[in-house]
Each structure stands twice: as structure tokens, then as C-alpha cells.
Amino acid sequence: xxxxxxxxxxxxxxxxxxxxxxxxxxxxxxxxxxxxxxxxxxxxxxxxxxxxxxxxxxxxxxxxxxxxxxxxxxxxxxxxxxxxxxxxxxxxxxxxxxxxxxxxxxxxxxxxxxxxxxxxxxxxxxxxxxxxxxxxxxxxxxxxxxxxxxxxxxxxxxxxxxxxxxxxxxxxxxxxxxxxxxxxxxxxxxxxxxxxxxxxxxxxxxxxxxxxxxxxxxxxxxxxxxxxxxxxxxxxxxxxxxxxxxxxxxxxxxxxxxxxxxxxxxxxxxxxxxxxxxxxxxxxxxxxxxxxxxxxxxxxxxxxxxxxxxxxxxxxxxxxxxxxxxxxxxxxxxxxxxxxxxxxxxxxxxxxxxxxxxxxxxxxxxxxxxxxxxxxxxxxxxxxxxxxxxxxxxxxxxxxxxxxxxxxxx
Amino acid sequence: xxxxxxxxxxxxxxxxxxxxxxxxxxxxxxxxxxxxxxxxxxxxxxxxxxxxxxxxxxxxxxxxxxxxxxxxxxxxxxxxxxxxxxxxxxxxxxxxxxxxxxxxxxxxxxxxxxxxxxxxxxxxxxxxxxxxxxxxxxxxxxxxxxxxxxxxxxxxxxxxxxxxxxxxxxxxxxxxxxxxxxxxxxxxxxxxxxxxxxxxxxxxxxxxxxxxxxxxxxxxxxxxxxxxxxxxxxxxxxxxxxxxxxxxxxxxxxxxxxxxxxxxxxxxxxxxxxxxxxxxxxxxxxxxxxxxxxxxxxxxxxxxxxxxxxxxxxxxxxxxxxxxxxxxxxxxxxxxxxxxxxxxxxxxxxxxxxxxxxxxxxxxxxxxxxxxxxxxxxxxxxxxxxxxxxxxxxxxxxxxxxxxxxxxxx
Numbered sequence: 061x062x063x064x065x066x067x068x069x070x071x072x073x074x075x076x077x078x079x080x081x082x083x084x085x086x087x088x089x090x091x092x093x094x095x096x097x098x099x100x101x102x103x104x105x106x107x108x109x110x111x112x113x114x115x116x117x118x119x120x121x122x123x124x125x126x127x128x129x130x131x132x133x134x135x136x137x138x139x140x141x142x143x144x145x146x147x148x149x150x151x152x153x154x155x156x157x158x159x160x161x162x163x164x165x166x167x168x169x170x171x172x173x174x175x176x177x178x179x180x181x182x183x184x185x186x187x188x189x190x191x192x193x194x195x196x197x198x199x200x201x202x203x204x205x206x207x208x209x210x211x212x213x214x215x216x217x218x219x220x221x222x223x224x225x226x227x228x229x230x231x232x233x234x235x236x237x238x239x240x241x242x243x244x245x246x247x248x249x250x251x252x253x254x255x256x257x258x259x260x261x262x263x264x265x266x267x268x269x270x271x272x273x274x275x276x277x278x279x280x281x282x283x284x285x286x287x288x289x290x291x292x293x294x295x296x297x298x299x300x301x302x303x304x305x306x307x308x309x310x311x312x313x314x315x316x317x318x319x320x321x322x323x324x325x326x327x328x329x330x331x332x333x334x335x336x337x338x339x340x341x342x343x344x345x346x347x348x349x350x351x352x353x354x355x356x357x358x359x360x361x362x363x364x365x366x367x368x369x370x371x372x373x374x375x376x377x378x379x380x381x382x383x384x385x386x387x388x389x390x391x392x393x394x395x396x397x398x399x400x401x402x403x404x405x406x407x408x409x410x411x412x413x414x415x416x417x418x419x420x421x422x423x424x425x426x427x428x429x430x431x432x433x434x435x436x437x438x439x440x441x442x443x444x445x446x447x448x449x450x451x452x453x454x455x456x457x458x459x460x461x462x463x464x465x466x467x468x469x470x
Numbered sequence: 471x472x473x474x475x476x477x478x479x480x481x482x483x484x485x486x487x488x489x490x491x492x493x494x495x496x497x498x499x500x501x502x503x504x505x506x507x508x509x510x511x512x513x514x515x516x517x518x519x520x521x522x523x524x525x526x527x528x529x530x531x532x533x534x535x536x537x538x539x540x541x542x543x544x545x546x547x548x549x550x551x552x553x554x555x556x557x558x559x560x561x562x563x564x565x566x567x568x569x570x571x572x573x574x575x576x577x578x579x580x581x582x583x584x585x586x587x588x589x590x591x592x593x594x595x596x597x598x599x600x601x602x603x604x605x606x607x608x609x610x611x612x613x614x615x616x617x618x619x620x621x622x623x624x625x626x627x628x629x630x631x632x633x634x635x636x637x638x639x640x641x642x643x644x645x646x647x648x649x650x651x652x653x654x655x656x657x658x659x660x661x662x663x664x665x666x667x668x669x670x671x672x673x674x675x676x677x678x679x680x681x682x683x684x685x686x687x688x689x690x691x692x693x694x695x696x697x698x699x700x701x702x703x704x705x706x707x708x709x710x711x712x713x714x715x716x717x718x719x720x721x722x723x724x725x726x727x728x729x730x731x732x733x734x735x736x737x738x739x740x741x742x743x744x745x746x747x748x749x750x751x752x753x754x755x756x757x758x759x760x761x762x763x764x765x766x767x768x769x770x771x772x773x774x775x776x777x778x779x780x781x782x783x784x785x786x787x788x789x790x791x792x793x794x795x796x797x798x799x800x801x802x803x804x805x806x807x808x809x810x811x812x813x814x815x816x817x818x819x820x821x822x823x824x825x826x827x828x829x830x831x832x833x834x835x836x837x838x839x840x841x842x843x844x845x846x847x848x849x850x851x852x853x854x855x856x857x858x859x860x861x862x863x864x865x866x867x868x869x870x871x872x873x874x875x876x877x878x879x880x
Contacts, residue, residue, distance in 0.1 A: 061525065061529065063529060063532045063533075063706070063712065064703055064706050064707065064712075066529050066532075066533070067536075067699045067700075067702055067703045067712070068703060070695075070699055071696050071699050071700055071703070074692050074695060074696050075696060077692075078686055078688075078689065078692050081686075081687075082684065082686045082687075091687070115471065115525065115526060116525060116526040116529050116530075119471065119473060119476050119526050120526075122473045122476075123473075123476070126477075274492065276488055276491075276492045277491075277492075277501070278488075278741055279488065281741070282484050282487075282488050285480075285484060285742075286481050286484050286485060289477045289480055289481050290477075290481055292477055293474055293477045293478060293481070296473075296474050297474065302473065302474075302477070325738070328735070328738035328739060329738060329739060329742050331688055331691070332695075332739050332742075
């Protein structure tokens with residue numbers, strides 16, 4: 061790509077993001093929904109102004125989601141997140157298991173062979189924490205208890221998804237799985253997050269004091285960026301996900317006395333890169349792949365979507381803690397993003413998925429991503445009204461699985 | 471490049487820029503000198519952590535210099551710049567002519583054929599306004615009259631350089647030059663800047679009022695970025711330079727009532743991208759090409775450097791206006807950057823320059839870039855002292871070509 065093409069792509073990205081984001085907000089939707097639709101308009105299904113497969117655009121989009129999770133981490137209270145750890149874990153495990161089994165069963169029913177069915181199931185597992193976090197943030201609900209469960213579950217979810225990805229890639233490439241290999245993959249992926257937060261929390265205050273003493277221009281800003289990029293890099297190297305590394309970096313730095321300053325300074329740079337990510341997610345949507353003669357895959361895509369949505373909504377009800385709005389949690393887990401597409405791409409390159417099945421997965425990613433923002437908005441608005449009513453109807457709203465009903469009084 | 475490699479490169483860039491920039495300031499030099507040396511350390515002559523030829527790194531560096539010139543434009547007063555227009559033009563013309571003739575003469579003396587000699591001369595013509603502007607800005611002298619002349623001359627200079635580049639490329643590819651073709655190239659290149667500033671100044675206030683009325687989140691920031699990128703793109707399309715387009719965008723927006731706000735908001739994003747440019751300029755320096763067996767080209771490189779420095783310093787004395795520190799202007803014009811390297815690269819690909827001559831040009835670019843910051847610093851400090859002394863010794867300092875001596879009293 062020439063620098064002139066690069067500038068044109070950036071112009072298209074920023075204009076689409078701002079115009080469509082603003083239009084979405086005018087009709088009462090989160091800006092991120094507008095950005096995703098803006099991406100569809102300028103991308104491969106529309107004006108072809110943004111090529112999501114261009115290496116540079118792809119890297120900048122990745123940087124955008126890394127910075128987004130860094131920022132979300134900076135705005136997240138680790139103690140609050142830990143306090144919902146149990147609920148987050150059960151939601152994540154159920155939210156991986158149900159869609160996985162459902163997707164695999166669908167593949168089996170349609171007569172695909174085992175590995176293909178397993179791949180379809182696996183592509184339904186991982187929540188795109190980036191999209192959900194943006195929606196919650198756009199709507200001003202990032203600090204809610206439910207949002208903490210969603211964030212925590214999405215992190216656990218992403219790690220489980222990556223473990224499955226590692227194992228499936230081994231199988232797809234003709235390798236064999238051993239119990240030790242599986243155990244190692246799981247321990248490394250989860251161990252990284254725990255170690256990063258533990259060691260990071262000890263080191264960060266010294267790092268910040270050292271930078272302050274050196275009195276470098278914008279020292280804190282660059283040091284925190286380098287810290288986030290380094291943890292993202294390390295996370296990927298040990299088999300975890302980059303966004304989990306930068307999220308951990310944000311969590312750690314938020315606890316230092318420079319947390320607020322870092323949040324403010326990173327915000328301006330994130331404002332540049334984050335829209336690139338959402339526009340690129342939209343731009344990658346290829347509507348032709350499921351249109352016309354490929355109508356059969358359209359139905360498979362819709363069936364996958366239904367399984368994906370039902371599985372995650374039910375997972376919301378697996379939250380342990382009392383008084384949580386479980387539907388909000390479940391809906392918050394619906395969007396599938398990069399990880400789903402990565403599964404699909406590996407399936408395509410290893411010839412397990414044909415172009416039609418690939419597009420069916422892409423359709424599922426697209427619909428789950430696009431339906432979540434408006435639904436979550438309605439649910440959160442309704443919940444707010446309930447709170448104003450004094451919580452009387454919250455029990456009814458959350459249905460028969462609500463804790464207050466299920467749990468026996470002591 | 472994988473995203474992991476990309477993160478590593480960014481970490482190397484930021485650490486090198488900040489650590490070396492800080493060390494340079496500790497020894498009283500401008501930060502940009504440290505960043506250039508930091509680039510040499512992490513680049514192809516050193517640790518190989520930053521590959522300046524990677525497409526993404528290259529594009530981000532270009533974006534860095536586009537944003538830098540946008541910022542410099544935002545900090546520049548168009549009226550002040552216009553008031554030194556005459557001096558800037560004469561300095562630019564002499565500063566292109568002398569090094570061009572000197573370089574071509576050197577090539578002729580060394581027995582190269584005409585086109586090779588012309589290429590060597592052409593590679594000495596264009597000042598890297600980015601490096602000089604950073605030095606002046608680092609040292610807090612961006613608003614001086616001399617700095618206005620340098621900026622104006624560098625802009626004219628860059629345009630002349632690009633006209634020569636267009637003409638030489640035509641010749642190198644076997645095309646023929648016509649008087650009409652040459653005239654058109656010149657008119658288009660200069661016409662763009664004048665039109666962009668004229669039309670832009672009329673349009674910008676309406677644009678800003680429209681954005682304000684729409685009340686989009688960060689609307690002014692994104693609108694001004696899009697404006698800068700669009701002018702950069704257009705500039706390149708009509709045969710001018712991208713950095714001239716973004717500089718013009720900055721000049722225009724600085725005159726609106728949101729100028730200061732835009733400057734502040736763009737500053738944070740520029741802080742991310744600008745160091746990438748300077749590190750990449752340093753990283754591209756390949757010390758091996760002029761070492762060892764290639765010692766002959768080392769001498770050619772040093773001869774080119776001498777011609778380049780003398781030519782530009784003499785050009786400083788072509789400034790028309792009275793009371794200017796002409797040595798400061800001449801020294802400010804010394805650094806050659808991207809345009810010089812672009813000439814060299816075209817020469818290499820069209821087989822006019824061999825690897826040795828290419829490296830000789832690269833050495834010239836490197837030395838002219840590295841010597842300017844410290845020399846300019848000394849001159850500006852001395853000039854400050856002179857001012858404190860009441861300007862008594864300024865006449866002596868600036869030598870026999872000073873206006874006060876040359877011009878007869880009326």
C-alpha cells in the first residue's frame with residue numbers, strides 16, 4: 061500500500077466512524093454500532109475504501125483493540141473484578157460449553173464429519189470482550205456489577221477459546237494430543253494472567269517512581285505504553301491473548317497513584333486507533349458469501365447464530381452471586397469477534413471448512429456483534445427504570461432463575 | 471510482520487526515542503539528535519530491532535512526518551511566514567542551485583557520466599524541513615524570524631526538489647522532457663500550495679462551524695485530522711509533497727478560532743507517531759555500506775557532505791531582509807532527509823547509482839542531519855547572548871554579507 065492509499069483509507073475510516081457513530085447515537089444506539097455498520101459500508105461489501113486484509117490496516121486495527129483493552133483495564137477496579145470472580149468463571153465455562161456442544165451437534169446433524177463439527181462448535185465459544193466493553197462504556201455502565209462479571213467472564217472465555225484453538229490447531233495439522241500437553245496449555249494460559257497481575261502490581265510502583273525521578277518529557281505516557289505492549293507481547297508468546305496482556309497491564313497501572321493521569325493520556329491515542337478496529341471488523345463482513353447461490357450456508361449461519369445467542373444468554377444465568385441482572389450478563393456475552401474469525405480462518409486454510417461454512421461463521425460473528433448493542437441498551441435502560449422503581453420488579457424481570465428465588469433462605 | 475513483531479518494534483522505537491532523547495538533552499543537545507542516534511542503534515547498523523523497510527513501519531513513519539508538519543503549520547503564523555517570503559524564496563533557489571551544481575561538478579570530476587552526475591547533484595538539493603523544524607522547536611526558537619525564513623525556504627526547496635525529481639525520473643525512465651512539461655510540473659507544484667492556502671482559508675471556518683453545530687464527540691479533532699490527511703493526499707496527487715499538504719492544512723487551521731484547541735489535541739497523537747519517523751530515519755542508516763572495502767565511497771560521501779553544507783550555508787546569505795542571522799538560516803537548511811534518500815533510491819533502482827554511490831548519498835544525508843542540531847544550538851545560544859548584549863556584536867557575528875553593511879543607507 062502506498063502512503064497515498066494509506067491516507068485515503070484513514071480518511072475513509074475516520075469519516076465512516078464519526079458520521080455513522082454520530083447517526084447511531086442520534087437514534088439512541090451506542091456509537092460502536094454505527095462504527096461497525098460504517099465499516100460494512102466502506103469495506104468489502106460496500107465501497108471497498110478500506111481493505112481489512114491489508115497488512116498495515118490489520119496491524120493498526122490490532123493495535124486499536126490492544127489499546128482499547130488497556131484503557132478498559134485502566135478503568136477497571138481489580139478488587140471489584142476479583143469479587144465477582146466466581147460468577148465470571150461459571151458464566152465463562154457454561155458460555156463456552158453450551159455453544160460448543162450446540163455447534164458441534166448442528167454440524168453432526170447436517171452430516172459433516174467430526175473435525176468439521178468440532179470446528180463449528182469451537183468458533184462459537186469466545187466472546188469479543190472489545191465490542192461488549194465498548195457498548196458498556198458508550199452507555200456509561202462500565203462500572204456496574206454485571207459489567208464486571210462480563211469483563212471477567214470474557215477474559216476467562218478468551219483464554220479457554222485460545223486453549224481450544226491451540227489444541228484444535230494441533231489436531232488439524234495432524235498432530236496428537238496428550239493429557240500433559242493439554243494440561244500445560246491450560247496452566248500456561250491462565251498462569252500468565254495471574255503472574256502478570258501479581259508481579260506487575262509489585263513492579264509498577266517502582267517503575268513509575270523511577271520514571272518520575274528521571275523527569276523525562278511524557279515519560280509516564282511512554283512508559284505505560286511500553287508496559288502495555290510488553291505484556292501484550294508476552295501474553296501472546298506464552299499462548300495467551302495479546303488483549304489479555306494489555307488488559308492486565310491496565311488493571312495493574314490503574315492501582316498506582318498515576319492511574320488517572322495514564323488513563324487520560326492513553327485516551328487521546330486510543331481515540332485514534334480504536335475506531336480503526338471497529339471499522340475493520342465491519343469492513344471484513346462479506347455479504348456476498350451468504351447471498352445468492354449460497355443460500356444453504358445462510359441458513360447454517362442463522363442456525364449457528366441462534367445457538368450462539370441462546371448458549372450465551374443461558375450462560376448468564378450461571379452467575380453465582382445474588383442480585384445480578386443475569387439477562388444483561390448473558391446478552392453482554394453474545395458478541396463473537398476476532399477469535400471466532402480466527403477459528404474460521406484456520407478452518408479455511410486447513411481445508412476443514414469450505415468457503416460456505418466459513419461465511420456461515422462470519423455471518424454468525426456479524427449478527428451476534430450487531431444485535432448486542434441495541435439489545436443491551438434496551439435491557440440497561442429497563443434495569444435503570446427498575447432501580448428507580450425501587451427494585452420491585454427486578455425479580456420478575458430476571459425470571460425464574462434469579463438468585464432470590466432459587467436460593468433457600470438460611 | 472506479525473502483530474507480536476510489530477509490538478516489539480514499537481517498544482524498541484519508544485524506548486530508544488525516549489532514552490536517547492533524554493540523554494541528548496542531558497548533554498545540552500536537542501532531543502531529536504538523540505532520537506536519530508537511537509534509531510541508528512536499534513536499526514540496520516545496530517540491533518536490527520527496527521526494520522525501516524517494513525511496509526507498516528515505513529507508513530507509520532510517513533504518518534509521523536505528515537503529523538509533524540501539520541503541527542508545525544498549526545504553530546506557524548501565515549502572515550509572518552509571508553512577510554519573509556522574498557528571503558525564503560531567494561534562500562531556497564540559491565540553496566538548490568549551489569549544491570546541485572557542486573554535486574554535478576564532483577560527479578563530472580570523478581569521471582561519472584552526465585546522468586549520474588546530475589543525480590548526485592539533485593540528491594543534494596532538498597532540505598528536510600522536518601528535522602530542522604524539530605530542532606528549532608526543541609530549542610524553543612520556532613517563532614524566530616530566521617525560523618520563518620527556514621520554514622518558508624524549506625517548503626519552496628521541497629517543491630523545487632520534487633520538480634527536479636519528476637523531471638529526472640522521466641529522463642531516467644527513458645522519457646523526453648518538453649518545455650511545456652517542465653512548465654506544467656512547476657506551475658502545478660507551486661500552484662497547489664497557493665490554492666490550498668487560499669481556498670482552505672475560505673472553507674475552514676465554515677467547516678469548523680458545521681462540525682461545532684453537529685456537536686460530534688471529538689469532532690474538531692477528527693475533522694482536522696481528515697483535513698490534514700486530505701490536503702496531504704491531494705498535494706501528492708498533483709505532484710507536490712504530502713508534508714507540504716499537511717503543513718498548508720496546519721497554516722490554514724491555525725487561523726481559525728479553534729486553532730489552539732486543534733494544536734493541543736493533535737499534539738497527543740503526534741507524540742505517538744513523530745518519534746517513529748526520527749527513529750526510522752536513524753534506523754535506515756547503514757554504516758557498513760561506506761566502511762571496509764567501500765572506503766572510496768566514504769570519501770565521495772564526505773565530499774558530497776562538504777558540498778551540501780557549504781552550499782546551504784552560503785544560501786543563507788541570500789536572504790534579502792535586513793537584520794536576519796544569516797548563518798542560522800544557512801545552517802538550518804543543512805539537513806537532508808527523505809527527499810535525498812528518495813533520489814538515491816530511484817537512482818539505485820534505475821541503475822544510475824551503484825550501491826557505493828547510494829551509500830555515499832546516504833552518508834551525506836546522515837551527517838548533514840546529525841551535525842545540524844548541535845551546531846544550530848550553539849549558534850542560537852550565541853545569538854541569544856548577543857541579543858542580551860544589545861545586538862552590538864551581531865554585525866560581526868554574521869560577517870561581511872550582513873544587510874547592515876551591504877545595503878547603502880538611503
